Amino acid sequence: MRYIRFLDQSGVEQQGVVEGHVVKGTMGNIFEEIQYSGEVWPLHDLKLLPPVIPANFYAAGVNYSRHLESVAKKKGVPFELPKQSHIGYRSPSALTGNETPIVVPKASCGRLQFEAELVAVIGKSARNVSEADALDYVFGYTIGNDVSERQWQAADRTLWRAKNCDTFKPMGPWIETNVSLESLTTVVRMNGEEVSRFRTNDMIFGVAATIAEISRFITLCPGDVIWMGTDEPTLDMVAGDIIEIEIDGIGILSNTLIAERD
């Protein structure tokens, strides 16, 4: 099933299930029980919202060895595989949906980089779960673009504005519940041209290991999201660029960069 959130033609927030080219409206908490409302919309007409607004927004850092190697090289430090997951946080205020603009802040130098990420959406409360059981707590998967302003990332003590400006966290287009992790490939296209391709599940710490590790200390809640990190390359984008992240079997997340207006 593919769960989406969207604004209908009157600008009212709605939720639904995608079936081919139509969306069947639903009511209720998607993590508990939903009912069909009887309303149906054509999918292409809708302004999509992030498919979930998480209470807690986790991001696994430097979680692919090629990306880690590249970061180490830029910093001039030796490359070592990490011994444990690097869990960070992002802020829900930065989320935006599929086919909405990524706004380049006036104060930025104008160059942002994409990071193409698999996103696991938690479906059930999880504390102290084993790696073997962890995937039972996943509701489904979506796609995230962990947009990063590298000058701020290098200059600031934290990632707050480098990664959390308004619109810096496109997520979508929907939550797909029927996913086989091993079969996924992530492809990034800029202005229609393929610029990155990697095996999605080639993470250093996979979805199950990350859920198990977080849940040793923290209760994961329905709707929480874990962004699983990106592989290389992560390239500059400037205003006007269209950036598409496709994970086959999930969908395509597409956003265009625009400059902030005065």
Place this chain on the structure above:
Amino acid sequence: MRYIRFLDQSGVEQQGVVEGHVVKGTMGNIFEEIQYSGEVWPLHDLKLLPPVIPANFYAAGVNYSRHLESVAKKKGVPFELPKQSHIGYRSPSALTGNETPIVVPKASCGRLQFEAELVAVIGKSARNVSEADALDYVFGYTIGNDVSERQWQAADRTLWRAKNCDTFKPMGPWIETNVSLESLTTVVRMNGEEVSRFRTNDMIFGVAATIAEISRFITLCPGDVIWMGTDEPTLDMVAGDIIEIEIDGIGILSNTLIAERD
């Protein structure tokens, strides 16, 4: 006015306004319009919840010069006043209310430290607001204990488990809307004995400056919280310790450390 959230005797979540020793029940969104429900409870009977669950949870780091000096000394680096706010994030999953336990995780060495913090609660959507106008966007203030596991803080790449384990973010007892920042003093007591006292508003970057700075990049939303950092000392606590943070004019946040059970 003092706004609280609590569980009533039947375990149902309620909200209300404190007047002396009683709580008058309210309905509606406290950032828009509330109505009195007509219900009244004695304050001392209630199990308090964090007075708000923020969508976005900000924390200003190293924001008092004595604390910064001490951190620099421990790291063996020269002490310099920062040129800009250090904004970080915490996770709502870690929040707990007044008079609830702080649970020391089994995997911890057993020593946690308190950090006594003023918390500003945003009342209105804020983007690109000036420092002069910024306090108009504050709904009120409460108290936070930014509980920290220093071994994990030193060992991990991020603060995720050092500062965000379940129960590591006590907040409360309520939101006080009538506060004069300049007159506030923060006092910390451990097991009844005063161990720290500082002028609350002696921050390097004050509430107004921090709101203005965040709002240059990010839309602050009603209910978002900004924890304003702590001054020295921050001391070890172990299971059994009772830690009280008082900010005169706001209230007292009291929590007891307990060990996680098997």
